[in-house]
Amino acid sequence: MLANTAALRAEYRNVWVLAEVLNGEVQKVTWELLGAARDLADARACELWCILLGDGVSRAAQQVHSYGADLALIVDDPRLARFDDEAEAAVLIRLVERYRPEILLAGATTRGRALVPRVAVKAECGLTADCTGLAIDPATGDLLQTRPAFGGNIMATIRCSQHRPQMATVRPRVMAARDYDPSRRGKILAESLLPGEAGSFKTVLEVFHDADNAVNLSEARFIVSGGRGLKDAEGFSLLKRLADALGGAVGASRAAVDSGWIPYSHQVGQTGQTVQAQVYIACGISGQIQHLVGMQSCDYIVAIDKNPETPLMKLADLAVVGDLYEIVPAMIRALAKT
Amino acid sequence: MKIVVCVKQVPGTSEARIDPETKRIVREGIKAVINPFDVYAVEEAVRIRERIGGEVIALSMGPARADVVLREAISVGADRAILLSDRAFGGSDTWATSYALAQAVRKIGDVDLVLCGKQAIDGDTAQVGPGLASQLGWSQATCVMAIPEIAQESLVVKRMHEDGWDRCRVRLPAVLTVVKDINQPRVPTLRGRLAAQKMIIPTWGAADVGAELGKIGLEGSPTRVVKTEPPPLRGKATLKIEGSAADCAEAFVRELRLKGLV
Numbered sequence: 001m002l003a004n005t006a007a008l009r010a011e012y013r014n015v016w017v018l019a020e021v022l023n024g025e026v027q028k029v030t031w032e033l034l035g036a037a038r039d040l041a042d043a044r045a046c047e048l049w050c051i052l053l054g055d056g057v058s059r060a061a062q063q064v065h066s067y068g069a070d071l072a073l074i075v076d077d078p079r080l081a082r083f084d085d086e087a088e089a090a091v092l093i094r095l096v097e098r099y100r101p102e103i104l105l106a107g108a109t110t111r112g113r114a115l116v117p118r119v120a121v122k123a124e125c126g127l128t129a130d131c132t133g134l135a136i137d138p139a140t141g142d143l144l145q146t147r148p149a150f151g152g153n154i155m156a157t158i159r160c161s162q163h164r165p166q167m168a169t170v171r172p173r174v175m176a177a178r179d180y181d182p183s184r185r186g187k188i189l190a191e192s193l194l195p196g197e198a199g200s201f202k203t204v205l206e207v208f209h210d211a212d213n214a215v216n217l218s219e220a221r222f223i224v225s226g227g228r229g230l231k232d233a234e235g236f237s238l239l240k241r242l243a244d245a246l247g248g249a250v251g252a253s254r255a256a257v258d259s260g261w262i263p264y265s266h267q268v269g270q271t272g273q274t275v276q277a278q279v280y281i282a283c284g285i286s287g288q289i290q291h292l293v294g295m296q297s298c299d300y301i302v303a304i305d306k307n308p309e310t311p312l313m314k315l316a317d318l319a320v321v322g323d324l325y326e327i328v329p330a331m332i333r334a335l336a337k338t
Numbered sequence: 339m340k341i342v343v344c345v346k347q348v349p350g351t352s353e354a355r356i357d358p359e360t361k362r363i364v365r366e367g368i369k370a371v372i373n374p375f376d377v378y379a380v381e382e383a384v385r386i387r388e389r390i391g392g393e394v395i396a397l398s399m400g401p402a403r404a405d406v407v408l409r410e411a412i413s414v415g416a417d418r419a420i421l422l423s424d425r426a427f428g429g430s431d432t433w434a435t436s437y438a439l440a441q442a443v444r445k446i447g448d449v450d451l452v453l454c455g456k457q458a459i460d461g462d463t464a465q466v467g468p469g470l471a472s473q474l475g476w477s478q479a480t481c482v483m484a485i486p487e488i489a490q491e492s493l494v495v496k497r498m499h500e501d502g503w504d505r506c507r508v509r510l511p512a513v514l515t516v517v518k519d520i521n522q523p524r525v526p527t528l529r530g531r532l533a534a535q536k537m538i539i540p541t542w543g544a545a546d547v548g549a550e551l552g553k554i555g556l557e558g559s560p561t562r563v564v565k566t567e568p569p570p571l572r573g574k575a576t577l578k579i580e581g582s583a584a585d586c587a588e589a590f591v592r593e594l595r596l597k598g599l600v
């Protein structure tokens with residue numbers, strides 16, 4: 001809502017983190033958000049609340065306390081078992097109106113990015129997408145939100161000084177979770193789902209969890225990615241073995257996806273996903289700008305290519321010149337020895 | 339079925355420039371293209387019309403020259419187009435943009451379905467689609483990879499998630515955002531191109547769609563870009579290794595260890 005005076009803004013208090021719940025399990029990005037939000041709450045001398053929406057989420061209360069939340073606000077209902085964005089948004093809008101948080105953070109995941117815009121529009125407040133940096137401006141108390149735009153070619157800092165709450169989605173794998181402290185205690189506040197909030201817009205009929213792809217690209221520490229240089233679909237089974245050896249996920253360039261070698265859900269880049277892995281291993285990917293914008297903010301980039309002059313080989317921290325079909329199996333063997 | 343498809347004109351990749359004054363993206367004088375995700379939204383809208391009949395209306399908010407992307411939509415089968423353009427819309431963030439688009443959808447009237455690309459490649463927010471659904475009070479589904487069923491009052495869609503997908507029945511009217519997997523866009527025919535050239539595209543301003551001035555443009559935008567800067571530079575230079583596969587693999591493991599990564 002419009003909060004253009006200090007008195008109006010003072011009516012909004014506490015930092016909220018919306019937990020990312022998948023198949024009843026709270027996801028790692030939530031612990032990262034709690035880590036970042038703990039600092040914000042301390043800077044604002046207020047409480048940190050974790051919002052748990054889903055089926056069976058009550059049992060995660062102790063976990064969210066252990067990762068830094070002062071209070072777990074829980075709506076535990078079987079009708080929230082599957083992702084009904086309109087239902088979750090309706091609940092969240094009601095909670096926001098009732099408890100008036102100053103800041104609300106959610107993961108910049110497909111669910112977070114579907115749900116929070118719906119809430120921000122109704123709550124008439126600002127929302128910043130896919131943040132990689134958050135800080136409190138000591139002068140005003142406003143949340144300073146830094147995010148990449150233009151595929152990471154520009155970093156923009158965004159402020160929302162006249163509206164409350166301030167909302168942001170935060171990129172997974174950027175913020176640091178606090179150490180798990182099982183002795184940490186907190187409060188619990190339970191709310192119910194109200195009639196009409198669930199199921200009036202959509203019914204989820206079927207959920208498919210891709211077990212082969214269980215380590216998803218946005219959460220993976222290691223990504224092994226393949227491009228045109230693989231020459232065929234078979235090459236991806238080799239990359240999968242390297243990814244498995246590292247406990248990582250398999251990515252792909254647009255060229256590999258468009259050749260039908262691997263499903264689109266693996267595509268990294270402008271028309272695929274943006275990833276933020278700790279280590280990105282590009283195998284036979286030349287590195288068109290459309291690919292680079294999706295992976296250039298990974299911490300450590302390895303490229304394997306016969307041609308040392310490709311854009312990706314020049315961008316990489318480690319450029320391995322040679323035949324990936326000889327080098328990748330050797331890498332798998334070398335890792336097995338460690 | 340009456341379908342509105344939202345398309346955005348975006349600067350071609352790697353031409354990002356920021357106005358030092360407004361901190362907003364400079365769009366003047368830069369080669370503009372149709373947002374890549376929107377091409378799939380247009381194609382899907384046309385396919386639905388070909389399957390069950392109806393009308394496809396392409397809608398874009400932007401400067402006067404954004405008619406180019408609307409003509410692209412016409413060339414591959416959209417029936418007509420509307421350009422939402424007014425100085426008063428300048429500087430709109432995603433809240434104000436979704437409001438302006440919602441006003442246009444209301445003015446078009448009797449719309450059953452709005453299709454958008456998953457996100458635009460300039461702002462990368464993915465917020466306007468669900469924001470538009472919220473402004474209209476309609477159903478939404480994001481990252482849609484297939485529409486297996488279309489009925490009178492509802493659709494069945496398949497949504498892509500990080501860990502798999504789900505299938506859900508969504509009540510109409512609805513706003514969907516689509517990903518690349520949903521179809522293989524067609525190439526415009528000569529006839530399509532001619533139709534696009536000849537098409538008269540009406541421009542609607544803020545007053546035409548009854549937009550409240552306090553809800554559009556900079557004033558209607560809760561967020562402000564206060565600073566822009568280049569991303570942090572990547573660390574040191576590239577370490578290049580070549581030699582036997584075993585040597586390379588050893589060097590790879592050594593580097594990862596040195597960095598504390600394995």
